[in-house]
Amino acid sequence: MSTIIYSVENGVATIQLNRPKVFHSFNREMALECQKRLKEAEADTNVRAIYLTGDGKAFCAGQDLAEATDPDGPELRSIVREHYNPIIQLLRSIEKPIVAAVNGVAAGAGANVALACDIVVASESAGFIQAFSKIGLIPDSGGTFFLPRLIGFQKASALMMLADNIMAEEAERLGMIYKWFPDDIFREESMKIAIKLAKMPTVGLGLTKKALNLSMISDLDAQLETEEELQSIAGATYDCKEGVQAFLEKRKPVFKGE
Secondary structure: OOOEEEEEEOOEEEEEEOOHHHOOOEOHHHHHHHHHHHHHHHHOOOOOEEEEEOEOOEEEOOEOHHHHOOOOOOOHHHHHHHHHHHHHHHHHHOOOOEEEEEOOEEEOHHHHHHHOOOEEEEEOOOEEEOHHHHHOOOOOOOHHHHHHHHHOHHHHHHHHHHOOEEEHHHHHHHOOOOEEEOHHHHHHHHHHHHHHHHOOOHHHHHHHHHHHHHHOOOOHHHHHHHHHHHHHHHHOOHHHHHHHHHHHOOOOOOOOOO
C-alpha cells in the first residue's frame, strides 16, 4: 500500500498521507514519497494549488517512534536532515499555494509540517500538539521558526514546553491557523479553498509567497526593494494583464496561471 495517495483534479494536486494504522506518522518511506510528490506537483503545469491532508482521526502524528528507536533504523539527525527539512523547504519554496487541511490530530512534526503551509485550515475536532517535550526532544520541522511568528514568542514557548493540545477553535483565535470548519463539511469546504486558489493568478501567488518568505528575515528597506522587484515581475504576467482588462471591462477574469 502506498504511503501517499496522490491525485490531480480541478488544478489541485491532493497529497494525502496514508499510514492510517499509525495515524499517518512519518517513516522514511512516507517522508521520501512526500518529497517526491511535492516535486511532482511543483513541476506539473496542470497543478496550480496543492492540498495536503490525512484521513480519519489524524492528519499526522509526527515521527513513527518505532523507526526512530530501531537500532537498525536511521539516526535522529538523519531523520531531521533527510526526512523533514527537505519537506519544509519544499513547502516554502514551491511557488504555488499549499493548503494544509488538518482533518484530525496534528502532533509533533505533523503539526509543524502543517504550519509551514501557506493556508492552514482544520476540522473542528482537530488538535495541534507540540509533543516533543513529552519525550525529551525539541520542536523540529521548522516549528521553532514558524510558531513564534504565528502566535508570538511567549505563547509558542509555553506550548512547546507544556505540550498543550490546542483545538481548532483556539488555534484560529491564536492566529495559528486561517479558520476551522465543522467535521461534517470540512473536506468540502477546505477543498473549495484549494480549488479557488487554483483558479487565481498562480505566478502572482507564488511571488507573494516569495515576498512573505523574505519578510521573515529582512528589514524594512530590504523588503521594500523586494516588493519593487517582485511587483515588476508580477505586472508583466498574462494574468495581471487579464485581471486589469477584466476590471476595466467589468467582467470576471479568466486566469491561466501565466
